[in-house]
Amino acid sequence: MSEAPTLAAKLLLLEHDPRHYQTLWDLAQSLGLVALPRSATDALPTLAQHKDLGGVMLAEDLPCESGDALSLARAIHRQRPELPIFLRRTGDAPLADDLKLSLAHAWTGLDTLREALNKSLFSLRYPPELVNGVVELTSGAIRSMFPNAQVDNEPPYVVHDRIIFGQVSTLIALESTWCRGYMMLQTEESALRQGMLQGFGYEGVGGDLNFRELNNLLGETTNLIWGAFKNRYIPPQAFATQQTQVPIVINHEQKYISFGSQDPQLCIRYQLSDPRRPGLPPLVIVQRLIFNLLWSPEKFTEFSAAPPEAGGTGELELF
Known part of the structure; x- marks a missing residue:
């Protein structure tokens, strides 16, 4: 995006894998995004604290004290349905229909994620x-x-x-x-x-x-x-x-x-x-x-x- 140096967006980053975490952090920096790293336990309280988010990046295998990451995705969507959720898939099981409606993009490759982030977060071009x-x-x-x-x-x-x-x-x-x-x-x-x-x-x-x-x-x-x-x-x-x-x-x-x-x-x-x-x-x-x-x-x-x-x-x- 040509406006990346001028405009930013805050993303809640729920990623536990060190390799993917660094990759997503670098991607966020290249797109002008401000990543807010949090654990599964802190995810919902962070939503209550930050009223100006652009979206959520979530790993499918994120460790959760209760339930799993897909249940967390549903909870995030219930609390803030306007926020796009970008789910990093780690399994190949089909997603439930209600979960598909809660997600903006499910991804395994960075190219599709980059395209989805640009489309969802910067769908309006601000000169x-x-x-x-x-x-x-x-x-x-x-x-x-x-x-x-x-x-x-x-x-x-x-x-x-x-x-x-x-x-x-x-x-x-x-x-x-x-x-x-x-x-x-x-x-x-x-x-x-x-x-x-x-x-x-x-x-x-x-x-x-x-x-x-x-x-x-x-x-x-x-x-x-x-x-x-x-x-x-x-x-x-x-x-x-x-x-x-x-x-x-x-x-x-x-x-x-x-x-x-x-x-x-x-x-x-x-x-x-x-x-x-x-x-x-x-x-x-x-x-x-x-x-x-x-x-x-x-x-x-x-x-x-x-x-x-x-x-x-x-x-x-x-x-």
């Missing part, structure tokens, strides 16, 4: 200039809203998980000639309040904000990002003509949201820290871009290569 542009304009908007915080971002990656991070989320539509979908910001309410107590925001705006004011703070940040995205990437004279809609499903109890698409989402984590207090935990804001209704990266490439037209007024649309 590097778009990814870098989104990071740039988002970081600028966050710095505008939190002028006293140091803003850093982790390398962008793609996720298959649909689990919401934190308690406060915003959602805004993105629509252009080359895309239709949504952008989300997610954060933890307590961390956002603590960040305001530390003085991340403007002078006089402290941490005594109620939850509605904290919601508005993240909402205004989202609005700033949307305005910058609109000015840079959305032609003012034309919008997408395809008006297909799909239901958005939100399960608050499970902290789960689905946009009706199995395509991987672009995800970027931003860390806001206090340079005067380097020991304090950072405020984490997670950004997701979901192009579930229209995605034409070739049209984006044409648009970004065209001569710039007169810019907009810079005014932002309010909620």
Whole structure:
């Protein structure tokens, strides 16, 4: 993949054989994947800890304290059915029908695994200039809203998980000639309040904000990002003509949201820290871009290569 150096994906690596472990580790590195090695005992707790995985690599003969690796595959699928599972076969017995439906790919050779990983994890091509542009304009908007915080971002990656991070989320539509979908910001309410107590925001705006004011703070940040995205990437004279809609499903109890698409989402984590207090935990804001209704990266490439037209007024649309 040409975007491997730019985009990554986190994979849960459940492999006990030293030879295969090193081979899979090297393969992950070559594809820009971040492997999280775990034992069978730690597999399900790791799913609970990490809400932004791209998939699971599992050995069929992985030692398990109870049951076997195929039972573990079923348990992983029940807990996170959106995660593709890549099973290394060590036997030749036919797989049960329900297990076949739980697996994205069963493999014995690396060539087929490489192809399956690229197809499943990077099924949407995100042009590097778009990814870098989104990071740039988002970081600028966050710095505008939190002028006293140091803003850093982790390398962008793609996720298959649909689990919401934190308690406060915003959602805004993105629509252009080359895309239709949504952008989300997610954060933890307590961390956002603590960040305001530390003085991340403007002078006089402290941490005594109620939850509605904290919601508005993240909402205004989202609005700033949307305005910058609109000015840079959305032609003012034309919008997408395809008006297909799909239901958005939100399960608050499970902290789960689905946009009706199995395509991987672009995800970027931003860390806001206090340079005067380097020991304090950072405020984490997670950004997701979901192009579930229209995605034409070739049209984006044409648009970004065209001569710039007169810019907009810079005014932002309010909620």
